[in-house]
Amino acid sequence: MSAPSESKMFRTMFLSDIHLGTRGCQAELLLDFLRTHDAETIFLVGDIIDGWRLKRSWYWPQAHNDVVQKILRKGRKGSRIIYLPGNHDEFLRDYLGSHFGVVELVDTFVHETADGRRLLVIHGDQFDVVVRHAKWLAFFGDWAYTTALGVNTWLNIARRKLGFPYWSLSAWAKLKVKNAVNFIGSFEQALTQEARRVGADGVVCGHIHHAALHDKFGIRYVNTGDWVESCTAIVEHHDGRMEIVNWTRPSEAPASEPTTEARAAA
Numbered sequence: 001m002s003a004p005s006e007s008k009m010f011r012t013m014f015l016s017d018i019h020l021g022t023r024g025c026q027a028e029l030l031l032d033f034l035r036t037h038d039a040e041t042i043f044l045v046g047d048i049i050d051g052w053r054l055k056r057s058w059y060w061p062q063a064h065n066d067v068v069q070k071i072l073r074k075g076r077k078g079s080r081i082i083y084l085p086g087n088h089d090e091f092l093r094d095y096l097g098s099h100f101g102v103v104e105l106v107d108t109f110v111h112e113t114a115d116g117r118r119l120l121v122i123h124g125d126q127f128d129v130v131v132r133h134a135k136w137l138a139f140f141g142d143w144a145y146t147t148a149l150g151v152n153t154w155l156n157i158a159r160r161k162l163g164f165p166y167w168s169l170s171a172w173a174k175l176k177v178k179n180a181v182n183f184i185g186s187f188e189q190a191l192t193q194e195a196r197r198v199g200a201d202g203v204v205c206g207h208i209h210h211a212a213l214h215d216k217f218g219i220r221y222v223n224t225g226d227w228v229e230s231c232t233a234i235v236e237h238h239d240g241r242m243e244i245v246n247w248t249r250p251s252e253a254p255a256s257e258p259t260t261e262a263r264a265a266a
């Protein structure tokens with residue numbers, strides 16, 4: 001019925017936490033996703049460029065440049081691009097309300113779906129207590145986590161000398177995971193509360209790298225996930241239906257089916 005096209009056209013696409021400028025960024029998979037997915041409106045829901053890491057050491061391979069170019073080209077071809085900076089690209093927060101070529105920079109946005117729901121779009125770090133009230137603590141947390149293993153070795157030597165039993169790192173790690181689960185829950189609760197406060201029917205956010213789509217708190221909660229680990233995006237179909245797209249494996253080259261051309265001619 002419709003003309004064969006290499007990419008699927010959606011009403012809206014939401015992407016966040018790409019972390020361009022870091023080694024963890026899955027730029028190749030994202031490029032593949034962008035080749036096959038298009039939308040009338042594309043929301044970049046924060047932490048697209050990782051200013052924190054770039055400040056420490058410059059890392060900018062060709063693929064990261066290609067991601068930027070690909071998004072800008074979509075803008076030139078008619079997609080509306082709305083960029084809501086996050087905490088890792090907070091340097092852009094000085095420019096809220098301005099346009100950079102085809103890109104609009106805003107802090108929050110209320111998006112209306114095709115079926116008439118109003119969704120608050122926001123990165124979400126604004127409700128992350130640790131990041132918001134003590135940024136050094138967030139840095140410290142990262143540092144503590146990576147050095148914990150080394151610390152644990154000498155700590156246990158000292159403990160043994162003092163007659164204390166071995167302190168289990170795995171028990172500590174398990175507690176960390178449990179706290180992480182609690183953290184996701186309270187983050188979701190805070191964000192849905194904010195959506196209610198502004199009179200929206202739900203929220204679309206990112207920041208915690210955990211894709212989700214549910215109504216657990218009596219209001220729609222959507223999280224875009226990330227392009228560092230899970231490689232997820234949210235799409236809105238033309239009828240307003242929303243979906244998590246998982247893109248952890250590159251698409252295969254489209255098979256050249258003779259039927260495709262026959263259909264196009266018909």
Ligand SMILES: [Mn+2]
Pocket residue numbers: 046047086087088123125206207208
């Ligand atoms: Mn963030």
